[in-house]
Amino acid sequence: MSADNPFRRTKIIFTLGPATDSEAMLEALFRAGADIVRLNMAHANHEWTRTVIRRIRAVSLRLGREVGIMMDIKGPEIRTGDLAAPIELRPGEIFDFTVRGGAPGDSPEEVRSVGVNYADLVKDVAVGDTVLVDNGLIRLEVLARNETRLRCRVLIPGPLGSRRHINLPGVKVNLPAFTDKDRRDTAVGIEENIDFVALSFVRSAADVEELRAFLAEHKSHARIVAKIEDRSAIDNLAEIVRACDALMVARGDLGIECPFEELPGIQRRAVRMCLSYGRPVIVATHMLESMIQQPVPTRAEITDVANAVYERSDCVMLSGETTVGKYPLECVQMLDRIARRVEAEDDAPAAPPPELTSEKTKLLHSAVVLANDLPDSRILTFTRYGFMARSLAALRPQRAPILAFTPSIELQRQLRLLRGVEPYVMPFGSEPDITIENAIVFLRNKGLIAPGDKLIIATDILSQDRLIDAVQLRTVR
Numbered sequence: 001m002s003a004d005n006p007f008r009r010t011k012i013i014f015t016l017g018p019a020t021d022s023e024a025m026l027e028a029l030f031r032a033g034a035d036i037v038r039l040n041m042a043h044a045n046h047e048w049t050r051t052v053i054r055r056i057r058a059v060s061l062r063l064g065r066e067v068g069i070m071m072d073i074k075g076p077e078i079r080t081g082d083l084a085a086p087i088e089l090r091p092g093e094i095f096d097f098t099v100r101g102g103a104p105g106d107s108p109e110e111v112r113s114v115g116v117n118y119a120d121l122v123k124d125v126a127v128g129d130t131v132l133v134d135n136g137l138i139r140l141e142v143l144a145r146n147e148t149r150l151r152c153r154v155l156i157p158g159p160l161g162s163r164r165h166i167n168l169p170g171v172k173v174n175l176p177a178f179t180d181k182d183r184r185d186t187a188v189g190i191e192e193n194i195d196f197v198a199l200s201f202v203r204s205a206a207d208v209e210e211l212r213a214f215l216a217e218h219k220s221h222a223r224i225v226a227k228i229e230d231r232s233a234i235d236n237l238a239e240i241v242r243a244c245d246a247l248m249v250a251r252g253d254l255g256i257e258c259p260f261e262e263l264p265g266i267q268r269r270a271v272r273m274c275l276s277y278g279r280p281v282i283v284a285t286h287m288l289e290s291m292i293q294q295p296v297p298t299r300a301e302i303t304d305v306a307n308a309v310y311e312r313s314d315c316v317m318l319s320g321e322t323t324v325g326k327y328p329l330e331c332v333q334m335l336d337r338i339a340r341r342v343e344a345e346d347d348a349p350a351a352p353p354p355e356l357t358s359e360k361t362k363l364l365h366s367a368v369v370l371a372n373d374l375p376d377s378r379i380l381t382f383t384r385y386g387f388m389a390r391s392l393a394a395l396r397p398q399r400a401p402i403l404a405f406t407p408s409i410e411l412q413r414q415l416r417l418l419r420g421v422e423p424y425v426m427p428f429g430s431e432p433d434i435t436i437e438n439a440i441v442f443l444r445n446k447g448l449i450a451p452g453d454k455l456i457i458a459t460d461i462l463s464q465d466r467l468i469d470a471v472q473l474r475t476v477r
């Protein structure tokens, strides 16, 4: 397909923050092709959350481009508290992490300190252990501990800002998978009708099931994204992939919790496993990190993004680049540009399909085989619950986009996550044939198909009063 192909297959997620939460910036980012907005609940209060969700919906409506909203809840994540101003930690400095309101009274005047959101930190960590702060940028060694504080020595110094993430590699943290804060955050998300909940530090399938039960109890249809971030997630990868609706390779934390040289292999294995189970997969963090400060990425970053596209991930994700970065719009444009270019030249042979268990998925597989055989064809499908679109996306057609029609706006937003799927909202007609005809007229009016184009239509059709599964080949007239 040509480089001016209107359909980018790889989807773009960006994290919302002060750099991007204005109406004007949202509009620019949606026009640039952003598919999903992520809200990181480590940094968001409920008032801001509600305000920005409503703003996103209003801008979507105005532009006629519905995007998905992903609420990223923090799970068993340990963070430092708020600081009025960053503390510049010095090499060799003695520094306290305090819990249960301990210190400053508990610490001598010359020892500086910060609060931590996890009271049992002082129990889980032993003298001699390493504490890493802010994605591993700052390193401390534990010298002593009591009920209310950990006393440490700074080994690798740096500036300590507000709500910095603490990693304790190898330490089994005794926090629940789905915390009270997560429940409160998710309840707000459900009220505001979010499309995805991303659960941080998923350690087993049971963690995903706990969130699923909560969503069901609150009658939410939000899809669950399991973030794999540590060693237990890697050990239990297959069961987590089976339990979730999508996986996120959260490389920020993975690169700290596991030896960093293992990260490329872990990414490759996780993406392949998702493809083999037909689960969507997101590659996240540091994709364009240098663009937080600079308007152009490094060559290595360009290649990293391309690699995620070559691996056939569903989505690539931006974090600091769009929360606090100087060039958020340029970052989305850059991902768009790299993905389109790589997709245009990707002529790798079709990947082996995921295990096809039902007759219906076998039929859809035949539709994808046909599409791969017909240059410049498009797949059309009609989906009420997303099954058809998800199954087709999982089969990774090589070039043909999957144009998915649904009567549900919620489903349209959720389908934005899927590689190769372009979702459209359209009421369904009284008979499948009428719906297909309406879809073709819609696409022609939008200039998305032209006479002579081949359409492979995967849907059920009415035959002598019976609905039968069918794959049709039509040429646009």
Ligand SMILES: Nc1ncnc2c1ncn2[C@@H]1O[C@H](COP(=O)(O)OP(=O)(O)O)[C@@H](O)[C@H]1O
Pocket (backbone or CB within 6 Å): 015, 016, 017, 018, 040, 042, 043, 044, 163, 165, 319, 320, 323, 324
């Ligand atoms: N809603 C927000 N409000 C203010 N700052 C934010 C927000 N979301 C993210 N940030 C800032 O952007 C940085 C990078 O974003 P992200 O990767 O989502 O966070 P983190 O690395 O803290 O998990 C954060 O460390 C934080 O300083």
Ligand SMILES: C=C(OP(=O)(O)O)C(=O)O
Pocket (backbone or CB within 6 Å): 040, 072, 165, 200, 229, 249, 250, 251, 252, 253, 254, 284, 285, 319
């Ligand atoms: C996406 C990640 O999680 P967070 O930004 O929430 O720490 C990550 O660690 O890569």
